[in-house]
Amino acid sequence: MRRGVRCIRHFLPAIQRQEYNHSFSFSRSQRNWLYANCVSAYGHGVDGRVLCPEFFISRALSADVAKVSPSDVTRGGPLVEYERRIAAGELVDGDSCQVGTLRELQRLYDEIVESADACRLDRYSTSDKSGRRRWLWSRLIPQSSYSPVKGLYLYGGVGTGKTMLMDLFYEQLPNNWRKRRVHFHDFMLNVHSRLQRHKGVSDPLEVVAAEISDEAILLCLDEFMVTDVADALILNRLFGHLFCNGVILVSTSNRAPSNLYEGGLQRDLFLPFIATLKERCVVHEIGSSVDYRKLTSAEQGFYFVGKDSSNILEQKFQQLIGEQTAVMQQVEVVMGRTLRVPLGANGCAYFHFEELCDKPLGAADYFGLFNKFHTLALDCVPIFGLHNRTAAYRFVTLVDVMYENHARLLCSAEASPVELFEKIVTISDARQMAPRTSTRSMRKDESNLCVDNELGFAKDRTISRLTEMNSKEYLEQHAAMLAIN
């Protein structure tokens, strides 16, 4: 069967459903992709219209086909879409490292499209046995079906465009495929909550893996990072089952696989996961040192430093909530846990730093919070060091969750984002600093130095994100998102 025809088959159920409902809602890139495959399968007439025997495909395409030149789209995928976005002024022309990474993603895209049947990516052609039923079935007939396509583990410096590139790749693949894109924190929270549901089963991880792979064969995880011993101890078995069920993992991270969970408790039990990861994924370092957040962000000004910063924050918050008076209210955030939230109108919440980051709260609580609120005013963010290392971890997580939810942050802080983290260093930073610790004054100053590899790496991401979250572009996107909702 010709490649184009095979690809179109994946689109047919969705097109038929949309034809039935008299409304086609493909994005432009999906239409380009479909058009490219139709051209390659059936050819096109002089006016550019595809010569497709399925009249509803021609109708699905007819709205846009005149604007798309056949030569533009003979090959779909992330590379074409990246070029289109640059031409449209949505992206700046990236450095050679971004283009090199895109080539990896294009290679993966081509492989996946080519092996879509073998990978069982089409949601509508897969078995209706799901979750526990499927697991019981597999007990009777043991099955092992590693994907013929290896995934991709993409790592590198902050703001270099890893997430943007992975999303671009993800969006080019058809919506009726079993695919899922999720932040790593969110993914692990979901795994733990599924594990709770299957408590009595002899191997709950196997059931959970069966459920996840039933829903998604292509799993795109943003920001792979392991800081939690509970996660570290289950990852190898979880992903062992997932890969065995044919899952293809695409992931972004700031850390190379070998550096994941560095210095963590019981790391020796985690090491087999690194080997599994390297076996099932092509590992690619983006290699760029360009932080696009700094290139594209113009400061807007919701980050307040200095003596009066708390007052300014309060005034800004009051402006946001208008005439309303903030009222304290108990709000359920996650799994029955509640937070006492000083509520304002318009989905805005106000917290003192200690209430959110110096209490036993974690990613689950923050995700719950930003399901309900889109804006946070955070008062009195301190300079971090050895004395408040745990709070620093929570602040990093809080910023990650806010960024993922595209939430707006207003904050008053003791210092600029870079200065907040000056005392948090990696082991190699600490070694470079060692000769300078000889004088008495330096020793005193560095008693608060926090040598922590995980935090030392994560801080760059947080600084970069705080800068972006304070930019005009980010705040405009936030406003646009609110307008849609």
Ligand SMILES: Nc1ncnc2c1ncn2[C@@H]1O[C@H](COP(=O)(O)OP(=O)(O)OP(=O)(O)O)[C@@H](O)[C@H]1O
């Ligand atoms: N070529 C580009 N043109 C314009 N903006 C870009 C480009 N590449 C990346 N960006 C923007 O830079 C910001 C950072 O990109 P992204 O979040 O993808 O980086 P990252 O490498 O995943 O960062 P982190 O490691 O912090 O998660 C985003 O707002 C993204 O849209």
